Amino acid sequence: MLTALTLTLTLASIPSTAPDGIHLQATEERSARLIAQGPPPLPMRDNPVAPAGGRELELQGRIDSINSRLRELKNDWPTISVVMAWVGWSVSPIALVGLLVMLAGGAIGAPVVTLIGVVMLIVGLAAVAIGIAGVVTGITASNAAKSEREELIREREGLERELKTLRQSPGGAPGVDRAFESSPRLFTVAAF
Secondary structure, eight states: OHHHHHHHHHHHHSOOOSTTOEEEEOSSSOEEEEEEEOOOOOOBOOOSSOOHHHHHHHHHHHHHHHHHHHHHOOOSOOHHHHHHHHHHHHHTHHHHHHHHHHHHHHHHTOHHHHHHHHHHHHHHHHHHHHHHHHHHHHHHHHHHHHHHHHHHHHHHHHHHHHHHHHHHSSOOSTTBOOOSOOOOOEEEOOOO
């Protein structure tokens, strides 16, 4: 063990003149050599479109734009639908009052009271129609926003999956193909 350490230190202290390592002749049949090789050059893959880093940037940009769109997207009812529903359902009880006034006007034989009851009934029924229209348009707009949100979320999940695959692929550096079996650094300290 001590001999190997001494030989290693001796060989390491000799200046290198040959480009491929240091070769020493110990005897006629045995040789001691020190070879230090770096890793082989990494083969480049042919990618005419864009390197993996460019694809990652493109995917991240699309994910960011989808996130911005999701933040802007509202699942709530539009304001006009809320106003229509509120006004409709607030004014609709007038239809019941108008019906009672119309019946009372017919019972006492007062045509003016009956006419007021008919007008109140028509206003109340119009309010019911406006309220129904507000609810229908609100539900329709909310469902459209929910389906768009779900579609954007599915698209974002697909892009995030692809981005994760790119980041976890063995080709860490852009344009470098690391799918081959790389040999570790080869250090032959002494061979006899």
